[in-house]
Amino acid sequence: MIYDQSYIKVQMKKATFYILNSNNIQNGLTAIETLVCNLVNLFWRNKKRILISCENKKQAYCLDEALWLYPANTFIPHNLVGEKINYSAPIEIIWPQHSHNYSKQDILINLLPQFTNLVTVFDEVIDFVPYEKKILKELARQRYKTYRGLGFQLSAVYQ
Template sequence: MKNTIFYLLDNDTTRNGLTAVEQLVCELAAEKFRAGKRVLVACENEQQAIRLDEALWQRDVQAFVPHNLAGEGPRYGAPVELAWPERRGSTPRDILISLLPWFADFATAFLEVIDFVPDEASQKQLARERYKAYRVAGFHLTTATYTPPGTT
């Protein structure tokens, strides 16, 4: 069965130049990498991919996450690949972490998808539309709450 988890964010605190969603993406990518999964992070645009690339490079040595921007890196890509609409990854991945504001048709190629419900009202509405699209596509849907560190 295909699964999608939506992380509900209770604020959008920016820290070290990353939004709450982007902070969580870095943590989830690291967690999935440590679990032996290959991850595609579908960014909204190239600038977001570059921000996440920099954030992943700046992690402590013990928390390093092998990653690359789509089209760069080793022949079959690093375990975590950062892509955006104009530059999609081409190697098979286990998990999609989607930062796209719309439902990505290619999401149906994944057994596991991670998506987000930001705190801002218009972004919540877009997340509701994606939630409906995942349901129509046959995904089992769950939610989880996330509070960025240092905001409680």
């Protein structure tokens, strides 16, 4: 049997790096955390399910609070991993030391400084290059190289 290969679509995994041009603090949020709130709002309005992987519990709780307040005049349904809720929120916030079923989300927003194998579960990953800290920029370069080595289609957005 001969198959027409024009119908075969290969879904290439993609990673987008947001490169920040400042580290301004707004409403107690870093520039990256503010951008995360805006991106979550955008993706959620496009009916995407999102997993936010935070660096630690403190950052997770900070983003949890921020998503209730920012962007203003919006409601973004979300929860922290492990919260007992009667529905499945489209946005879930996790941090290391928590197991989770990752099959429900479309997009991973990665706030971890080191590469995590978690990215291999997702078809779309959002990552960040911070403005100032040299060591964090170097870690972002290493993550970029790792994504490339895994076959991700890479792009960069300057903020």
